[in-house]
Amino acid sequence: MPNLEHPAYPAATLLHLESLVPCRESQVSLLLSIFGERQQFSLPSIFIYGHTSSGKTYVMQTLLNTLQLPHVFVNCVEYFSSRLLLEEILIQLQSYSSKIEQSSHVPCDSLNDFVGLFKQVVASQELQDQTLYIVLDRAEQLREMEANILPAFLRLQELTDRNVTVVLLSEIVWELFRPSIGCFEPFTLYFPDYSIGHLQKILSQNHPPEYSADFYAAYINILLGVFYMVCRDLKELQHLAVLNFSKYCEPVVRGEANERDTRKLWKNIEPHLKKAMQTVYLREISSSQWESFQRGSGEPGQLKGLSAHTHVELPYYSKFLLIAAYLASYNPVRTDKRFFLKHHGKIRKTNFMKKQEKTSNHLLGPKPFPLDRLLAILYSIVDNRVPPTANIFSQVMRTFTQVLPKSWVSENSWEVRTAE
């Protein structure tokens, strides 16, 4: 393991930093060497990517905070339009040093304005001799804003002529970002997934004060044994660990086993964790319900997940409407006559056999169909006569907007996935 070394920062701070970012030492040391000393110009833009909860945001935040580097941290999901994003950067910058002119809100409509305002703000503060870091979290959102936003951020250093570095954090690779007209290529850095060993190390770091570290580490080991197959999300694992820890401690609290009695403890917790995997992890039941269930330690019949309530009561015609829509979307039009007419004439068997479909319609997915066809099928599948009243027509719209995603229902045609 390489110890962090950098001439610009005191060794004690670096040591502290290292303890805060376990299993990410190599990335941090690389970043440190890229950043250089405080006053040195760094790369204009850095692109960091890696899977969900591989510590991108956390590492950047702790790095910038512990070394007390001037920085702006913005989540692009939260500031969904370019205007909000730029304004937010400016506001954070303003609040950075000068407390005198707070809340003087400057509207910033375009990137051009932003560059000007940015220069002003930076010039007015003591930031000139330090590198300023702008971190854009969830940077994939930038692609959906105006076309000039992303390229401009990549070469902000050049545009503003200030000592600034833009760091983009994203879960997808850089190749998906590259605009067609080309742009400045940032330095890309990959954060690999945590291995099981890493997870074990990180999770056991924060043990509860009442119990020893070894005891907690043993618990984490069991937890990972159950959950590592389905979930590698650190946050989720952390959450699950906390939720189920009280159950693990139960035998110890009752005095039936001591802390080193691993086998007994395992026997106690293992079925419980398996149950948790089927319920809490899938959000079938909420974590607070799970906790109260643990405390009450009983009535498992009472805990019904969300999927237990799949039964939907529908009005009589709505049921048939759904069936008709299903038939209309999967059956080709030419078969309608054969299926729904009473006297459809004879089908030539040989002809039919030859034209047998190569692929099942279900593999091809549902197809759009006109409203009239839906209603015609409806009239033929309902046993008694359906009066074509206004209620039926309004019911069509209501039923489909409820059952299907909105985008699937257009003015004149419907698509139905395998509903119900």
Place this chain on the structure above:
Amino acid sequence: MSTHSISKGCFVFKPPSKKRRVRQETASNSTERKNDSEDTELRFASCQSLWAQIKLETEKIQENLNKQLLDNLVSFLRRSHSEFQEKTTEWSCQMKSREIPTAALVLGVNVTDHDMTFKSLSEVLQDDITPYVALLEAKDCPGIKNLMQKLMGQLMNCCIDIDEDSFEDDSHVQVSQNKIRCSMTSLINWYKSVMKKTDSETTRKKRNSSSRHWQSPPVVVIFKDMESFTTKVLQDFIVISSHHIHELPLALIFGIATSPMIIHSLLPHSVSSLLCIELFQSLSCKEHLSTIIDKLLLTAWCPFKLGEKVLKVLINIFLYHDFSVQNFIKGFQLCIVEHFYSQPLSVLCCELVDAKKRVNTLSHNQCENIRRLPSFRRYVESQVSENQIALLTSDSFLKEVTQKLLEDLQLYHENYVSVLRCLHVFTSSLPKYPLGKQIRELHCACLENQVWETEEYESSLQLARMLNKSDLVTMLQQCVEIFVSSSGKEFDKTVEKLKEFLTQFQELEAEAFEEDVSVSSEKELQKKTDLYHLQKTLLELKESRRSKKLTKFEMLRFEVVDYIDSLVRNYLVPADHKTLYEVVYFNTASVLRGHLNAAPRTALHTALNNPYCYLKNQALKSDGGSISNKAPDICIAYKLHLECGRLINLVDWLECPF
């Protein structure tokens, strides 16, 4: 507006003034014609008061039904954020990722009813938990930006409502500022400032009002129709708010029409793992309807009654089309209005005391109206001749009789309800439910015709004769309860009789025990015989069983069923056999169907085929199939098109002016 030409073109119409005048004329005509004699105003007033009463009642019912659900929700929201406020220092709370408390509220497919529920929900929330409630609808929020705008607008308005006098200008500035920047940060800043204000207020003034909500009340966001929201908007909103859950105690309520699984199909796991979802289910709309029918139609207090056909139309619309209780009640309202509008004698459709008074003040015209009622005519024919003459000539005698008849009708209704419930107790537990599972089906059957003449009734009686003892006893007990609690005075004897049956059953039990012993000893003897003898004895047994006398229990069972049958024959006479039933029953289903379940295609077809039906022009009156040459062009064109549609190119026809 239709023209007589089927070609395209510009037409000038100046109809509105004329039309209005015509309507006024007819209106004034009708009032002039009826006002003096038919108590129009009184009818209108009693219609209004009756509807007000019914509305109040339905709202009360709804409130009671929703109470459980709302209580659960309130306690959930109360719990949701208090835990974190109490023990922030504990290890588990520090380590656990904090989820957004979310209530998944499954309300059923009857969307029209949801508004009412949400209204009462937000009222309850504002009273008990938090002043900050926002109600979002999918149609207002196509993007995350619109959602934030809407949300902030609603929240900040509700803040203004609370401290309108002291901070009005202050908050006004805030709102205008935030119109420019609608982001979560400004929302958080607003929340903090509001909290500070209320804090200082409570310390300074110790207000009573703020003590209702506890420290830092949550902000509740209700998504009215979760299914219609676009996935991206929901995801973004949840992600954003989970970033700030530590600063802004947010709670979500999803209104779901179909099934809670929709949450998982709308949100990916990474987003749904940010939520702490608990499920709440409202009462099913079918049960809701049964309660409404039970409390509204099957009671004696409501003087207005629905006829069988009308009730069937309303129930069918409910079951086949929309499942909406609101629409059912609206239909009921329409019936009331129609009844009071079209039936002059509906003036007597009110409380019995008032009705008696009103009978005395009836005009001669109204008396004639009574004489014209078919049910009254039947009554007259059944009287002796002197009475007949008196009824048809003397108004005062007629009024006297009418009072008595109204009293009878009231009594009939009271008894009817109790006996109907009693019969329902029996039929609802029979296999295959020959008379329907719900009391409303039974009610319809009884209204339709004499129920004891139907096959279903016959078969259900037969099934009832095969009931076992314990079931029969519990049913009888239920019936006793129904009769005791009913308001009818005639049932003292019935209750006595039923109780007598019950005691007889108890006596039987003791006897049956003794009998059992003897039978078993007999059987033991039989066991020791050989095959041939066994066969023989079995045959004998079979013979004897065929001719065997009924046991005491069976006798008693027959008696009970016969007694119930006699009750039914006595009290469940269909309403249209009763004299003066037209006064309180509304039974013109065709009007209702035309209003509530219109058929646009059929209407178009009639309009084109038979224009007289709508235009009422004598010249257009045609006799069977042929269309006169005075009919509008479009009708003739339609006719021709029907005859030889293949030869006609409709586009060309409609394009060229002729």
